[in-house]
Amino acid sequence: MSLRxxxxxxxxxAGLDADVAALILAAFDARGEExxxxxxxxxxxxxxxxxxxxxRGIGREATVSLRPEPGLTLVVGRNGSGKSSFAEGAEIALxxxxxxxxxxxxxxxxxxxxxxxxxxxxxxxxxxxDGRPEPVRVRRTWPGTSVDGSVVEVxxxxxxxxxxxxxxWGEDLTVCRPFLSYSELGKILTGKPKDMHDAIAGxxxxxxxxxxxxxxxxxxxxxxxxxxxxxRDRTALLADLADLADPRAERALDxxxxxxxxxxxxxxLATAGGPTGDLAPLRRLxxxxxxxxxxxxxxxxxxxxxxxxxxxxxxxxxVRLADLLERALAHQGAxxxxxxxxxxxxxxxxxxxxxxxxxxxxxxxAETIAHRNRVAEAVxxxxxxxxxxxxxxxxxxxxxxxxxxxGLSLGKAGPLADHLDAHAAPLVRACVGAAExxxxxxxxxxxxxxxxxxxxxxxTAREHAVQESAPLLxxxxxxxxxxxxxxxxxxxxxxRPMAETASAIWERLRQESNVSLGPVTLAGTGTMKxxxxxxxxxGSETSALGVMSQGxxxxxxxxxxxxxxxxxxxxxxxxxxxxxxxxxxxxKVDGLAMVLDSVARHRQVVVxxxxxxLRDAVARLRLPATxxxxxxxxxxxxxxxxxxxxxxxxxxxxxxxxxxxxxxxxTAATVVAGLCRTALEAACVQVVRRKLLERGWAHxxxxxxxxxxxxxxxxxxxxLFGENRPREDFNAEVPTxxxxxxxxxxxxxxxxxxxxxxxxxxxxxxxxxxxxxRDW
Amino acid sequence: MTGDLLPVAxxxxxxxxxxxxxxxxxxLALEHEVDAFWLRAALPTLPxxxxxxxxxxxxxxxxxxxxxxxxxxxxxxxQACHYHSYELSPTxxxxxxxxxxxxxxxxxxxxxxx
Numbered sequence: 001m002s003l004r005x006x007x008x009x010x011x012x013x014a015g016l017d018a019d020v021a022a023l024i025l026a027a028f029d030a031r032g033e034e035x036x037x038x039x040x041x042x043x044x045x046x047x048x049x050x051x052x053x054x055x056r057g058i059g060r061e062a063t064v065s066l067r068p069e070p071g072l073t074l075v076v077g078r079n080g081s082g083k084s085s086f087a088e089g090a091e092i093a094l095x096x097x098x099x100x101x102x103x104x105x106x107x108x109x110x111x112x113x114x115x116x117x118x119x120x121x122x123x124x125x126x127x128x129x130d131g132r133p134e135p136v137r138v139r140r141t142w143p144g145t146s147v148d149g150s151v152v153e154v155x156x157x158x159x160x161x162x163x164x165x166x167x168x169w170g171e172d173l174t175v176c177r178p179f180l181s182y183s184e185l186g187k188i189l190t191g192k193p194k195d196m197h198d199a200i201a202g203x204x205x206x207x208x209x210x211x212x213x214x215x216x217x218x219x220x221x222x223x224x225x226x227x228x229x230x231x232r233d234r235t236a237l238l239a240d241l242a243d244l245a246d247p248r249a250e251r252a253l254d255x256x257x258x259x260x261x262x263x264x265x266x267x268x269l270a271t272a273g274g275p276t277g278d279l280a281p282l283r284r285l286x287x288x289x290x291x292x293x294x295x296x297x298x299x300x301x302x303x304x305x306x307x308x309x310x311x312x313x314x315x316x317x318x319v320r321l322a323d324l325l326e327r328a329l330a331h332q333g334a335x336x337x338x339x340x341x342x343x344x345x346x347x348x349x350x351x352x353x354x355x356x357x358x359x360x361x362x363x364x365x366a367e368t369i370a371h372r373n374r375v376a377e378a379v380x381x382x383x384x385x386x387x388x389x390x391x392x393x394x395x396x397x398x399x400x401x402x403x404x405x406x407g408l409s410l411g412k413a414g415p416l417a418d419h420l421d422a423h424a425a426p427l428v429r430a431c432v433g434a435a436e437x438x439x440x441x442x443x444x445x446x447x448x449x450x451x452x453x454x455x456x457x458x459x460t461a462r463e464h465a466v467q468e469s470a471p472l473l474x475x476x477x478x479x480x481x482x483x484x485x486x487x488x489x490x491x492x493x494x495x496r497p498m499a500e501t502a503s504a505i506w507e508r509l510r511q512e513s514n515v516s517l518g519p520v521t522l523a524g525t526g527t528m529k530x531x532x533x534x535x536x537x538x539g540s541e542t543s544a545l546g547v548m549s550q551g552x553x554x555x556x557x558x559x560x561x562x563x564x565x566x567x568x569x570x571x572x573x574x575x576x577x578x579x580x581x582x583x584x585x586x587x588k589v590d591g592l593a594m595v596l597d598s599v600a601r602h603r604q605v606v607v608x609x610x611x612x613x614l615r616d617a618v619a620r621l622r623l624p625a626t627x628x629x630x631x632x633x634x635x636x637x638x639x640x641x642x643x644x645x646x647x648x649x650x651x652x653x654x655x656x657x658x659x660x661x662x663x664x665x666x667t668a669a670t671v672v673a674g675l676c677r678t679a680l681e682a683a684c685v686q687v688v689r690r691k692l693l694e695r696g697w698a699h700x701x702x703x704x705x706x707x708x709x710x711x712x713x714x715x716x717x718x719x720l721f722g723e724n725r726p727r728e729d730f731n732a733e734v735p736t737x738x739x740x741x742x743x744x745x746x747x748x749x750x751x752x753x754x755x756x757x758x759x760x761x762x763x764x765x766x767x768x769x770x771x772x773x774r775d776w
Numbered sequence: 777m778t779g780d781l782l783p784v785a786x787x788x789x790x791x792x793x794x795x796x797x798x799x800x801x802x803x804l805a806l807e808h809e810v811d812a813f814w815l816r817a818a819l820p821t822l823p824x825x826x827x828x829x830x831x832x833x834x835x836x837x838x839x840x841x842x843x844x845x846x847x848x849x850x851x852x853x854x855q856a857c858h859y860h861s862y863e864l865s866p867t868x869x870x871x872x873x874x875x876x877x878x879x880x881x882x883x884x885x886x887x888x889x890x
Contacts, residue, residue, distance in 0.1 A: 514869070588851065621848045657832050662824035671833045 003208060004028065010486050010757040016478065023479045028212045028221075044573035044699075046070075046604045047090070047169075048126035048135050053639075054114045055121040057521075059636030064628060068128035068135075069689050069699055070573070072600035072623065074615055075608045075640075077630035082638040083608045084181075089123040093140040094164070096150065113145075114636050125509070127167075128575065135693045138164070169571055173207040175202035176570035179580035180561055186550075188557035193530035200531055200560070203521055204494045209487045216483060222672040223469055230466045233459050234261070241451060243775060246445045252456060263464045281392035285438035291385050291404075296424040301384040306375045308669035312367040322361035325354050375413055382416050383408055386425075400430040468472035491522050506559040506675035509591045515548055516536045517556065524663040551584045558592070562599055570605040573699070574604035581611040593617035597624075618651060624682070647769050650679035658758040672758050676765040677745035681712055683769035684719040688774045691722035712742055719776055741768035781805040784873075789871055796857060798871050806846070806878055810834070813884045838866035838884050842872070847878050 011021045046068035054063035078084040122141045137155040154166040241249040280485035333349045404427045408418040499520035506517040518534030565575040627644040654675035717730040786803035788794045814822040834843040856866040
């Protein structure tokens with residue numbers, strides 16, 4: 001199941017919002033291709049040989065030949081014999097670097113060339129990949145003088161390619177690095193907590209999950225930073241706006257104080273600048289129109305003129321007389337006065353006289369009416385100059401204005417003229433003053449408002465973006481929170497088997513130590529990442545790392561390192577361990593031997609050591625192992641020879657039994673035959689393995705085939721032909737010596753040995769084993 | 777005979793300065809057990825053979841894994857018994873470990889003849 005499938009499955013079960021789940025998957029998919037995680041189809045590499053020339057302690061070319069298969073190999077040799085040069089050579093050939101040198105000062109790194117070598121330094125590592133018969137050679141050479149200036153090529157059959165990319169190991173070289181030296185063991189626990197965390201988390205193959213987590217968190221941080229900035233600006237704006245006695249500021253404050261400010265309203269407020277609310281009166285005041293003093297003066301002049309003119313007076317009786325005379329004219333010619341009945345002839349002269357009188361009366365009437373109209377007009381004109389006070393006047397101005405407006409109640413020209421004269425100028429002065437004040441106030445307000453309005457406009461734009469992205473931020477937070485939890489759970493789950501392996505290994509390594517190792521967990525985030533080791537001393541929890549001895553620390557480091565070698569994803573079938581025994585208690589060495597043996601069931605374990613204790617322990621515990629000895633002669637001539645393996649050890653044991661004079665014949669024969677069978681079988685299995693691997697079998701398939709064999713003859717036949725053949729073929733082709741040896745083993749084990757020369761039989765078996773291994 | 781030696785060894789287990797004595801007693805108890813085993817196996821002359829030979833022979837007469845563990849235990853006890861100038865005395869924890877290992881291996885099972 002790919003990591004993505006796991007993620008999808010967990011997302012489905014999490015009940016998250018669809019949006020949030022989509023966000024997580026999108027971020028995950030953006031983090032590149034699926035990396036190999038469970039080691040499905042990994043063709044593991046095994047070491048066939050390490051050849052070193054002119055490098056470190058090795059002068060002319062020397063080779064360590066290894067069997068490219070799971071199993072334990074001890075490379076022993078005195079200090080300075082050159083064995084570490086093989087270990088470091090292999091590491092530097094395959095990784096380009098070396099843990100021991102990496103941190104050393106330059107002066108140390110200078111001495112990497114062997115002084116006794118003639119050609120350029122070169123390290124060649126022969127690799128055999130599971131299921132591929134042809135070996136692949138990695139050859140690293142140093143044409144220059146710098147240790148960093150090396151050239152590496154991969155020779156795969158006819159194909160030669162520069163660089164290590166052809167091996168397809170990529171980051172596995174870092175994550176599952178199959179090299180461990182004494183100095184590195186010391187660093188595992190004492191290094192930076194984060195490095196150890198990353199080293200362990202790396203093996204789990206969950207980097208992509210961590211990268212997704214980091215990406216989501218990065219997005220969240222960016223959005224949160226913008227939101228935070230916006231909130232900070234809002235606080236500053238609130239403070240600055242509060243200082244403003246401006247109705248616009250008050251409105252802005254109201255809007256800003258809302259939990260989610262109305263950005264549209266704020267934007268309008270910031271950009272419009274039109275009169276709003278309480279600012280209108282001030283603006284009206286600023287454009288206030290005072291009475292026109294010239295008009296007032298004219299009105300006053302007119303009023304004074306009409307007041308000064310003698311009022312034309314015509315009495316009411318005169319008006320009535322005029323009417324009477326008008327009507328009396330109709331009576332002209334009458335002999336009697338119709339009014340007084342006097343016998344006066346109303347003749348022409350009377351009529352003439354009367355008409356003249358009538359005309360005079362009429363003229364005076366018209367004069368009077370005209371005067372009255374002129375007065376009324378003058379008053380009306382004066383009144384027209386007086387307006388009622390407009391709304392929202394400041395009180396002092398209002399008082400002056402009211403005085404002025406009182407003139408409206410004056411109907412007489414004279415007093416009205418006096419009133420206008422008295423109040424017009426003060427009102428105009430008051431008005432102009434008020435308008436100037438208002439104008440100044442407005443200017444002042446605008447001066448303070450304008451920058452704030454600009455800020456407000458800018459802020460509104462940003463706040464708009466923040467509000468727009470608020471749902472995304474919420475989703476990011478939810479996504480990240482979920483993913484962190486899920487990733488931690490997954491990490492713990494994936495780590496558990498590894499942690500259990502580490503605990504189990506520690507159980508065997510600790511021996512008499514009172515320090516026990518509980519669950520190993522990954523904790524913390526970011527730079528606070530660390531590995532939590534549940535270490536207890538005599539059952540009580542403590543920061544036990546401080547109280548552990550150097551040897552115990554190394555053992556614990558080994559317990560934590562070996563699971564990395566055993567990880568399913570690793571493409572390395574081998575592990576090179578340089579001097580793990582140093583500073584270990586003798587008793588722990590036995591535990592180490594057993595641990596190495598259990599690792600060696602699945603991996604090719606090559607241990608370089610100058611200490612005889614590991615070799616002793618392996619022999620004592622009768623663990624299958626091959627021992628190679630490295631010796632260094634004059635001029636750095638290094639030789640490697642096999643000193644012991646299962647075959648040799650079983651034969652030595654057999655000789656010890658055969659040499660015991662006190663044994664009953666039957667017992668000695670049975671035991672010797674059994675040990676000889678072990679030796680011969682081991683020799684045959686080595687050959688079977690070599691042949692089948694060369695045909696492209698996988699190690700697991702070879703193991704299964706060997707286990708399925710029912711008899712020594714069957715294994716021997718398999719060794720001879722490399723495949724199943726009828727027994728007759730085997731009998732026809734097998735050398736008589738080997739046939740006799742097999743017969744001895746079978747007879748003895750089944751209790752049918754008839755006595756005779758046991759030591760001679762052992763010699764026979766030894767020769768047969770040599771033939772099998774050398775010739776088959 | 778083991779019945780006599782083991783309690784003595786256990787009695788000394790927690791006494792300081794007696795660790796090598798305890799290792800010696802444990803090894804002796806183991807060797808007595810192997811002797812008794814050969815008697816049960818009707819091979820009375822075997823105890824005269826060197827201990828290494830006896831332990832190798834055990835493979836043919838008892839469970840191979842038991843034989844291997846016994847061999848390892850005997851080797852470790854032997855190493856602890858010797859006063860190597862460069863090696864320190866075994867610790868109490870080690871002695872307890874060996875004691876438990878010995879108890880868990882006893883009695884040695886007799887493999888049925890093939």
